[in-house]
Amino acid sequence: MSLTTMILKMSEGLGKTCAIFFLTLLFSLPLGMIVALLRMSRNKIISSVTRFFINILRGTPLMLQLLAVTYGPYYLFGISVSRNKLIPVVIAFAINYAAYFAEIYRGGIESIPAGQYEAAEVLGYSKTQTFLRIILPQVVKRIMPSVTNEVVTLVKDTSLAFTVSYQEMFTIGKQIANSQTSFVPFVVAGVFYYLFNLIVDRVMGLIEKRLNYYK
Amino acid sequence: MKKIFALIMALVMLTVLVSCSGAKDSGSGSAEKKTFIMGIDPEYPPFSFLGEDGNYTGFDVEICQAACDYLGWEMKIFGVNWDEKLIQLDSNECDCIWSGMTILDSMKEAGYVISKPYYDNTQVIVVKADSGYNSSADLAGKLVAVQLGTSGEALLNGDLADLAATFGDVITADSFLKCFTELAGNAVDAVFVDMPVAASYAAEHEGYKIIDEQLGAEQYGIAFRSGDEALCDEIEKAVAALVENGTYAKIAEKYPDIVNNLLFLND
Structure with missing residues (x-):
């Protein structure tokens, strides 16, 4: 198999890798905010239950969570395993990443000094207004580096979808490596991930620059 | 306090290093028992x-x-x-x-x-006993699972590529047990696997049958x-x-x- 065919074949899987990546971000970024707010809730029960779930999601391997979401419903309730593996894969990824994003958001929100809340109150801002207009814009700026970290990790984590037989780029790379008894597909995969992350890095850098409007 | 801690850590690491290299030495030393x-x-x-x-x-x-x-x-x-x-x-x-x-x-x-x-091995197709599939031709347009890195996968990409082309899709899993889980959970319609593995799985689990067709000699x-x-x-x-x-x-x-x-x- 020529290098060109190899790259073309793996590019087919790259579409599926991108699907996992973008859909996971689409769902986990907002979901993370909801989880963060629940985690910071004044209601002890809500916050401790949320904390418990965050701990489980961060404390167990994503690979296990993928297996649980994909095959769990079948083993527990006899529900058929989804034929479109993208659904369970994205559910597992989105929930897992939401847990990490939630903690990043929480760190950002709690880093805003209490004085700002007091000042906003004096100026007659409602609680929602304070959060949306004063706190959130600052939080977004502060958490960008940590979010970039997670997004970069996500690119590489997409290869875990292999454990539930989702035919993404790395899986196809492994198939080629096997049939050709060759190491080259792994190098190609490495280059693909690196280039993908290079783009992610540039885009995130651009966003950070845009947000840097006070400097 | 911190310095003492650092010293202890350094000592621990040193011991680990020494014991590691020590173990290696003794390994190559006693070459009598390979x-x-x-x-x-x-x-x-x-x-x-x-x-x-x-x-x-x-x-x-x-x-x-x-x-x-x-x-x-x-x-x-x-x-x-x-x-x-x-x-x-x-x-x-x-x-x-x-x-x-x-x-x-x-x-x-x-x-x-x-x-x-x-x-001497052959490949066979395992399906659910109540599925009504009786030959590889019945699987046209269906999903078939195969273990990655097995000869079955190589066959579907090589000698049996024509047969594989009639399938809806070939799903590669990282173990044959996962292939069977996919089959049990109806995510695929058939599993393409080595004869002895299929025989022992079908013998131990109810509700599966092996299609009577031996594909690919190896x-x-x-x-x-x-x-x-x-x-x-x-x-x-x-x-x-x-x-x-x-x-x-x-x-x-x-x-x-x-x-x-x-x-x-x-x-």
Whole structure:
């Protein structure tokens, strides 16, 4: 198999890798905010239950969570395993990443000094207004580096979808490596991930620059 | 306080380092008893699998143990990641791959030393008993699962590519058990797998049937690193001696699903 065919074949899987990546971000970024707010809730029960779930999601391997979401419903309730593996894969990824994003958001929100809340109150801002207009814009700026970290990790984590037989780029790379008894597909995969992350890095850098409007 | 802690940590690390290198020394020093590391797929019954007692067993494992006993070697087992088995062999994690491994031309071309074949294998298709599929032609447009890195996968990409093209899609999973989970959970319609694996799975689990069609003829062998001809020779001689003294047949009796296809017994 020529290098060109190899790259073309793996590019087919790259579409599926991108699907996992973008859909996971689409769902986990907002979901993370909801989880963060629940985690910071004044209601002890809500916050401790949320904390418990965050701990489980961060404390167990994503690979296990993928297996649980994909095959769990079948083993527990006899529900058929989804034929479109993208659904369970994205559910597992989105929930897992939401847990990490939630903690990043929480760190950002709690880093805003209490004085700002007091000042906003004096100026007659409602609680929602304070959060949306004063706190959130600052939080977004502060958490960008940590979010970039997670997004970069996500690119590489997409290869875990292999454990539930989702035919993404790395899986196809492994198939080629096997049939050709060759190491080259792994190098190609490495280059693909690196280039993908290079783009992610540039885009995130651009966003950070845009947000840097006070400097 | 911090300094003392740092000192203790440094000491601990030093001890670990020293003990590691020490262990290595003693390993190469006592060269009288050679250690032979057998690379297996830990999920490949009846050739190699985790037994009821928590130790690896199976036909290949028992034969290798008997061969090592015969040679006076110590045997260790290393569970490989099947789709990376040759890389793991190359990196000295094990000394051979001996686990129902199909001999592929590409392995010989890549320079690996391959033993004489010891088993005639065919591929079969497993479906649910109530599915109504009776031949490979019935599977047109259906989803078929195959284990990544197996000869079945190689066949579907090679000699049987025409058949594979009629399938809706071929799904590759990282173990054959996952293929069967997909089948059980209706995520795929059939599993393409080696005959002995299919037979032992269908015997142990209800509700499956093997389509009566033998696809692709191939043979199992043992793979060694390139340049290990001498090692391959020694193992082959030991196995030949086991065949001679009847040990081989005795072990084979325990595995009725595969006994008819063992080349050394049916010559």
